[in-house]
Amino acid sequence: MELGIGMFGDLTYNETEGKFQSAQERLNQMIEQVKLADELQIDSFVLGEHHRPDYAVSTPEIVLASLASVTKHIKLASGVTVLSSADPVKAYQDYTTVDLLSNGRAELIAGRGSFTESFPIFGQNLNDYNELFEEKLNLLLQLRDNEVVNWKGKFRPSLNSQTIYPRPEQPLNVWIAVGGTPESVYRAARLGLPIIFAIIGGMPKQFKPLIEFYKEQYVKHGHDVEKMQIGVHSHSFFTENKDDLTEKYFPYYAAQMNRIGKQRGWPPYSQMQFLGGMSPEGALYMGEPNMVADKIINTIEMFGLTRWVAHIDVGGPSHKDLMKAIELYGTKVVPQVKKALL
Template sequence: MRNIEFGLDTFAYATDDGRGGEVAGDQVIRNLIEEAVLAEEVGIDSFNIGEHYRKDLMDTASPVILASIASRTTRLRVGTAVTVLSTQDPVRVFHNFSTLDAVSDGRAQLIVGRGSASESFPLFGYDLSDYEELFEEKLELFTRLLREKQVTWSGKYRPPLNNEVVNPPLPSGHLPTWVAVGGSPQSVVRAARYGLPLMLAIIGGHPTRFRPYVDLFHRTTAEFGHGRQKVGIHSPGLIAETDQAAIDLQWPYWRALFEQEARIRGWQVPSKDHYLAEVQGGSLYVGSPDTIAPRIANAIRGLGADRFDLAYASGHVPHEVRMRNIELFGREVIPQVRELLAQNTTEVTA
């Protein structure tokens, strides 16, 4: 059996304080560090922080938070979910995370992507119409930085490099870097072309609908002459003692989150029926450990995945609920999933 990585992903939401308000942002960050420390204690493999620039998300400087987490842990991998490479300087990103890798004794990792949220484009002076071209150019440079010690490069969006010696404090090997894909075949082929692992953001519908993308990825990776690359799954969820408790806990925060996104992006606001359909048969892993473990095992088996990241407790879910979610995921769900995957069956049931 493959060694599957189980991680937690978060956008560092400004959490509910239980009195109708929000916890102050600085306290949210300190609470987040405690959540990561608990993640290591209960056996979770990695803790990964996103990148946004909104007043209710505290993940604008993930390398700083991750460095603090690294100082409080010894085994936990520390990474991103995702780094918006399109609006960052690849050289700076490389040095930040190679330094994090040194601080953590080789535990840093990244997921890079174009970002589904667009607020970083005007903030850093980029035109959203260059969305695709920006990511292509910056991923090409970042991959060069990963693999070469001396880089000569030129592009459209940053000054050229002329035999630049890249000598950050990396431990042996290079910095593990995954490419995030939300469902575009072109993005799958791009990840395969660079020979980087693929992280599928599966936030709706049954996960096996992404099987054609996995097959495309493995086929094109081989055609580009690379060895087998890993595939990961990023999906949202919340785990509680019972199915109904989890459903009731997540629903108001999930609804508020999607109402906000609907206003920003012009989406239709999902109904509770839609929410329950995703809980029961989609990619929203909300329920008890005994319900969630078989669903995760089936998703991993169905896609041949090497990694599963739970984007835990979406929205402004209180810190105490998030902590209990982490404990149940590490102590109960992950051991069950590993046991189910060790069985010689094609599908398991709750």
Template structure:
């Protein structure tokens, strides 16, 4: 099977262990642009930026940063990871990404999600109790806009009536729209019924625990008569790369623990991370992909093959690391990991 490998980021701004300093939001965004340019030069397939509205992540408007990257890149696909549909206007989403498509034709994608953090609900005046309803209604509106230059939309519970109005500019071949999920079965079923590609955030436990969900996605899509060859299945997982396997594992503990411990203060079902828990997550059956190129490549192959994935996003880093170290990690990923993974699946396909 043809596989695609990318990178995802939230533009993290947490204290760096080596210096104790926290990157400023403006510097982190500038660094991100350099990282995307490097990924493009290395032939990495995609770069995805997530939307957050909090101090420890710099990217609140991924479409702005991605458009700046679009103007500086030539081939890499650019995606949100995610666009938080419950708290944003679907018309503006389409207009923004269609505008980006004019800068980078055919390289733009919307990854629509609910948002794993909820600060945007208070920030933009939405009720968290409407979490699912907001997402579903606004996603359906975005899909209709994508398919129709002239929009006719009946007033919904959360969206206004639109009476035969044109939405511009238009993406020449439409915008690819993917649904991101943390593994909710209802979301998996609904996405499959709608015939949309799906991306799973696999950041804890054993990735193979997602296999029943992915099997369900395929079964529902086939039952609905959708073409699964046009519905890529992706995963996004935390990770880090260095030349030395043990050093990579050691270095990545601090940023990972920093973020997990912060989230644990906000979410009652999360606990702080111990080093033993971290080692379990970075082990062969864990969901964090840290180490040298061989280790990470083999772990990616194992997960993609076991789950039947066609796309994988390595999210690095999850907490702040020095920019020069991030650039080196991207170099290893693009020059060593991506070719190893692709060669494996190409050889497997040729032997079938």
């Protein structure tokens, strides 16, 4: 069982100055935060890709390469690489390089992308959303599995008896990230790929049919059940008492949810939603360590997970508060969860 942390590089918004912190400051804070996670023996770090003014990270592979040189143990993963708008050859080279720099700690978590800003930037048509991902995933897996590649598709030039360098010491670990789409779950199971579910709203138990569907299809397609890996990635935050969470963190969280929600037609995010999400049945893993640890344990046991990732920087909380959240997670939550699962 692996327990990790995830980030998107959310920028802190300064209400007084009316602007976001600089990306340079946030990136340097992130390095310090992940170094602490590594020292605390947290298992993995997952970093997302965005192309927006409120996030600092558009190229996770570069940040992960920087982290490879200052960490020793923690796995370094994208979360996600928006494969639909990326070049699979370049993505494969990038993550193979991170893997070599980190002595085998890199992973590529591929997703279709719930944010679509990267599509026009890289000249992709959103009308090809599903077809792009299917084709590019096919090429990525061919690059992973074959030293010499012959491949032909619709959206990029063909490869004819081509070897891509550098070569990894072991096959690159590729995961599929999904929301709640059965087609995406089926694809991952059919291909025998590890899967990670983003559960960020509603009730986690609603995902149980999808997870059972993945397990059934994984076995049905002849894959080794001993190699099955299933993860969940959820919004999280850790404080020493619940009042700190509602008074200090809620404004950051709500502001970010409202920035995204305004573009997607969502109603304003309320404190009632926030508190409901923190209930035992809700999808927010936030609060004091003992309470959150119990909730994580229940989720792991309910789904039969092999990985759980706490996404901890939604809304851009302060560096001080993020460092404290990582400390609480690494020293109190993680040990309690792992002890319960022994």
